[in-house]
Amino acid sequence: xxxxxxxxxxxxxxxxxxxxxxxxxxxxxxxxxxxxxxxxxxxxxxxxxxxxxxxxxxxxxxxxxxxxxxxxxxxxxxxxxxxxxxxxxxxxxxxxxxxxxxxxxxxxxxxxxxxxxxxxxxxxxxxxxxxxxxxxxxxxxxxxxxxxxxxxxxxxxxxxxxxxxxxxxxxxxxxxxxxxxxxxxxxxxxxxxxxxxxxxxxxxxxxxxxxxxxxxxxxxxxxxxxxxxxxxxxxxxxxxxxxxxxxxxxxxxxxxxxxxxxxxxxxxxxxxxxxxxxxxxxxxxxxxxxxxxxxxxxxxxxxxxxxxxxxxxxxx
Amino acid sequence: xxxxxxxxxxxxxxxxxxxxxxxxxxxxxxxxxxxxxxxxxxxxxxxxxxxxxxxxxxxxxxxxxxxxxxxxxxxxxxxxxxxxxxxxxxxxxxxxxxxxxxxxxxxxxxxxxxxxxxxxxxxxxxxxxxxxxxxxxxxxxxxxxxxxxxxxxxxxxxxxxxxxxxxxxxxxxxxxxxxxxxxxxxxxxxxxxxxx
Numbered sequence: 156x157x158x159x160x161x162x163x164x165x166x167x168x169x170x171x172x173x174x175x176x177x178x179x180x181x182x183x184x185x186x187x188x189x190x191x192x193x194x195x196x197x198x199x200x201x202x203x204x205x206x207x208x209x210x211x212x213x214x215x216x217x218x219x220x221x222x223x224x225x226x227x228x229x230x231x232x233x234x235x236x237x238x239x240x241x242x243x244x245x246x247x248x249x250x251x252x253x254x255x256x257x258x259x260x261x262x263x264x265x266x267x268x269x270x271x272x273x274x275x276x277x278x279x280x281x282x283x284x285x286x287x288x289x290x291x292x293x294x295x296x297x298x299x300x301x302x303x304x305x306x307x308x309x310x311x312x313x314x315x316x317x318x319x320x321x322x323x324x325x326x327x328x329x330x331x332x333x334x335x336x337x338x339x340x341x342x343x344x345x346x347x348x349x350x351x352x353x354x355x356x357x358x359x360x361x362x363x364x365x366x367x368x369x370x371x372x373x374x375x376x377x378x379x380x381x382x383x384x385x386x387x388x389x390x391x392x393x394x395x396x397x398x399x400x401x402x403x404x405x406x407x408x409x410x411x412x413x414x415x416x417x418x419x420x421x422x423x424x425x426x427x428x429x430x431x432x433x434x435x436x437x438x439x440x441x442x443x444x445x446x447x448x449x450x451x452x453x454x455x456x457x458x459x460x461x462x463x464x465x466x467x468x469x470x471x
Numbered sequence: 472x473x474x475x476x477x478x479x480x481x482x483x484x485x486x487x488x489x490x491x492x493x494x495x496x497x498x499x500x501x502x503x504x505x506x507x508x509x510x511x512x513x514x515x516x517x518x519x520x521x522x523x524x525x526x527x528x529x530x531x532x533x534x535x536x537x538x539x540x541x542x543x544x545x546x547x548x549x550x551x552x553x554x555x556x557x558x559x560x561x562x563x564x565x566x567x568x569x570x571x572x573x574x575x576x577x578x579x580x581x582x583x584x585x586x587x588x589x590x591x592x593x594x595x596x597x598x599x600x601x602x603x604x605x606x607x608x609x610x611x612x613x614x615x616x617x618x619x620x621x622x623x624x625x626x627x628x629x630x631x632x633x634x635x636x637x638x639x640x641x642x643x644x645x646x647x648x649x650x651x652x653x654x655x656x657x658x659x660x661x662x663x664x665x666x667x
Contacts, residue, residue, distance in 0.1 A: 172568065179569030183556065189606060194556040461556075466566035 156462055158271045158281045161290035162332040163357060169462075170296065170332060176458035177300055177451065184221070184454075195224035198464050201254040202284070203245065205231040205261045210425055210449055211284050211293070215258050218456035224255075224464070246270050250279040255464055258282045264289035264324075280463040288322050288389065293459060294424055295328035297452040299336065301444045302379055304451070305420045310337035310361070315373045317343040318383035318405055318432060321350050321394070325424045326383055335359025341377075343367045345404065347394045370405055374414040382407055382423040382433050398431050407433045412442065420444050488619070488637055488645070489658035497634035498531070501616060502538035504632050508614075509583060512543040517611060518582040519545075522552040524600055525570030530651040531618055532587035548575030552586070552607070557599035574607060584610040585631075589647035591617040594628035619658055621645045 156169055184190045200219040204212050212228065219226035229249070231237065236245060242261065249257050257279055259267050264287030271281040285291040302309050314333055320326045320342050333340050339362055342353065346368060358364045367373050374380070385401065395401045402408075407421065412434075415421075421433070421443045429435045438445060489497065510516045523532030529551045536549045553570035561567070586600050597615060604613065616632035621639040637660070639645060644661040648654075 172566075176569055179553070179571070180556075183553065183569070183572050187606065192556045192606075193602065194561065462566050465561040467562065467564055 156466075158267075158283075159292055159459055159463065160267050160271055160281065160283045162292045162295045162328045162335075163290065165292065165332070165335075167335050167359070170299070170335070173296060173455065173458045173462055174300055174303065176461055177296075177454040178303075180457050180461075181451070181454045190221050191223060192221060193223050195219070195222040195460060195464055198224045198255040199227065199253055200224045200256045200258060200460065200464075201227045201229060201249050201252075202258040203229045203231075203234075203249065203260070204284070205236065205242075205259075205266075206285070208260055208285070210452065211260065211291075214449070214452040215282075215284065215293075215456050217453050218460055221453070222457055222460055224460065227254075242266060242270065243273050246273050250274050250277045254279050256280040256282060256460065258284050259286075260284040261286050263287050282459060282463065285324055287324065288327075289324050290328045291324040291424075292328050292332075293452070293456055294325050295332040296459070297448055297455040298325075298329055298381065298422055298424070299332055300451040300455050301422060301448045302420065304447070305444055306378055306418070308336075309333055311339070312378040313339045313341065313376055314379045314381060315341050315343050315370075315377040316381045316383065317370060317407070319348045319385045319394075320344045320353070320383065321348045322386040322389040323383045326381075327356075329381065330356060330364060331359060333359075334362030334364060337361035339363045339365070341365045341367050341373055343370050343373050343405070345395055345401075370411065371414065374411060375416070377415060377419055379420045379422060380407065380415065382421065382427075384424065384426065385428060385432060402431045406431055407437050409434055409436050412437045412440065415442070422448060424448070484662045486660045486662075487657055488660050489635060491656035494618070494647075494649075494656040494658065497618065498534050499538050499542075501618075501632050501634055502535055502542055505535065505539060505585065505616065506543045506545075508631065509585075511539065511547070512545045518577070519547050520575055520577075520579050520582045520584050520610075521547055521549045521616075522574075522579070522584055522586055522600075522604075523549065524586060524588045524596060525551055525553050527589035527647050527649055527652055528587045529570075530649040531589055531616075531647075533651075534649075535587060535616065548577055550574045550579075552600055552603055554596060554599035554603045557602045559595060559599070572603070572607070579604070579608040579610045581609070581611045583612050583614065585614045585616050587616045589618050589649075590645050591615070591620045591628075591630050591633075592623055592645075594624045594626035597628050598626050618647050619645055 266286045267283035521532040523529035536547045551573050553572045614631040617630045618634040620633045620636050646659045648657045
């Protein structure tokens with residue numbers, strides 16, 4: 156594996172290898188005072204963020220540092236992008252400066268793929284840390300790691316993905332990954348927040364995809380509820396009448412959470428809009444796996460860096 | 472496949488160095504050596520911990536502990552120590568899956584840790600194991616037990632307990648097999664052909 160650009164087309168065996176490695180890393184580091192492994196000593200990881208982010212950037216930074224890689228953070232606001240440098244020139248500069256891996260977040264869908272094509276002739280790997288409304292593969296992998304911990308396996312499980320599917324790269328990456336591992340995914344959203352042609356999304360052969368507009372009808376049979384963030388920064392126009400109305404129809408309140416089976420898990424990729432997408436009581440309940448997702452994020456990203464950077468140099 | 476008569480030659484490219492019976496006897500002898508060298512069971516003896524290096528060091532460590540218990544009635548704690556993340560050849564080979572590190576409940580602080588591996592070759596696995604060990608605790612001393620020492624060391628490392636010394640050519644490969652991982656006990660020598 157040279158790049159990690161998305162979960163669409165990600166071979167399930169590779170995804171499983173990443174998840175197993177993440178699990179192994181978690182066990183290896185459990186209870187250790189010094190969480191540092193020498194595995195990627197001498198490798199350089201550059202995180203290049205054209206959008207604001209706390210958890211993803213910090214998670215990649217910690218992951219790189221725990222593997223002993225040198226991690227350099229670049230954010231668009233303080234880089235030459237502000238002076239008008241193109242993404243291509245920035246990428247070539249980073250590769251020429253000696254980056255073994257560029258972790259990129261960009262508001263444009265497809266940016267990570269373009270970056271990978273520009274860097275095809277170099278040894279630099281690209282990890283997509285979120286491109287526009289397209290994909291966010293490490294988020295889907297960490298969600299999968301969390302679901303595996305909580306539910307054992309996702310095969311045959313029903314996962315409800317709730318909220319702003321239209322603008323959500325998390326939803327797209329999760330649909331590909333979850334269905335390829337045999338989960339039945341139901342997208343629950345108002346019609347205005349569903350992409351056109353959603354029914355034709357490519358789905359992993361082992362699972363299924365369905366669309367629903369009624370959250371209450373889906374909750375009693377859901378093994379996991381994945382709440383999405385309402386991405387106001389990507390909304391140019393009215394997608395729903397008011398935050399209150401959205402909350403009443405699609406927010407995960409305490410009353411709604413009570414409709415879930417006892418074993419059901421609640422996930423949220425963060426940052427949460429408490430009171431609108433999810434009530435504070437549900438977010439802080441034992442059912443919620445939100446901080447567990449963040450913790451797993453570090454191990455999953457360590458595993459991704461390990462698979463990209465530790466193997467044979469000329470291995471594809 | 473019918474068992475090969477004792478002493479009959481294996482095909483040139485694959486020779487059995489140790490049979491299942493030889494493996495059992497060798498492990499028993501190593502157990503005696505460990506008991507003697509560490510004064511196990513004697514009053515005032517310091518705690519001993521066996522740490523097997525996955526994959527095949529792990530069953531070997533367990534077997535060694537069983538034999539030690541048979542002979543000395545001392546239950547030696549057994550764990551595993553994965554060294555993958557500490558290897559210095561990661562970039563030369565395809566990505567390796569991780570093994571399992573599981574320390575015994577008492578940990579390894581101030582214990583005499585005996586690292587256990589199936590085949591000792593360049594010594595790089597053991598160097599990685601010493602690095603890994605440093606990250607999980609501070610043993611009082613570290614010793615090394617191997618079923619086969621095939622030579623060709625690239626680092627100044629030697630084993631304290633050796634089941635069998637086997638002079639080999641670099642082009643040859645030595646494989647230790649255990650029932651737990653391979654369905655049978657044996658040590659095999661493979662000739663890969665080139666430069667043999």
